[in-house]
Amino acid sequence: MTDDVKFDNAVEEFNQGVVQEVHSIEDIDTASDFELKHTPNVVIEELSSGQRVKVTIGLKGISHPQTEEHLIEWIRVFDGSEPVGSVSFGPTDTPEATFEVKRSSDQIIVQALCNLHGLWEARV
Numbered sequence: 264m265t266d267d268v269k270f271d272n273a274v275e276e277f278n279q280g281v282v283q284e285v286h287s288i289e290d291i292d293t294a295s296d297f298e299l300k301h302t303p304n305v306v307i308e309e310l311s312s313g314q315r316v317k318v319t320i321g322l323k324g325i326s327h328p329q330t331e332e333h334l335i336e337w338i339r340v341f342d343g344s345e346p347v348g349s350v351s352f353g354p355t356d357t358p359e360a361t362f363e364v365k366r367s368s369d370q371i372i373v374q375a376l377c378n379l380h381g382l383w384e385a386r387v
């Protein structure tokens with residue numbers, strides 16, 4: 264199965280409600296290492312035409328594994344409710360991605376899917 268097919272399947276499952284719960288951190292100061300390593304880290308740079316959104320996975324220097332058994336399968340970004348883009352990853356990839364956003368809403372939503380621990384989200 265190719266990464267594209269795996270990604271399409273994951274999105275289809277998500278859209279069908281198979282992945283129902285979206286995890287996010289309420290308070291970074293009290294978050295567990297488990298929560299920190301799954302949460303998208305989002306850095307936004309201003310551009311003349313919008314914003315550049317740089318995404319890595321994990322906060323406070325705690326990174327998520329990327330192996331055959333346990334990995335980040337994809338990252339995707341929304342500008343409010345508008346999809347901006349998505350990138351899928353295999354076990355030999357580094358789960359990070361950069362997106363350019365025109366910015367038509369007041370919130371950027373970044374989601375990442377762990378194959379074992381579900382969907383994680385950051386809103387900036």
Ligand SMILES: [Fe+2]
Nearest residue numbers: 377378379380
């Ligand atoms: Fe995980």
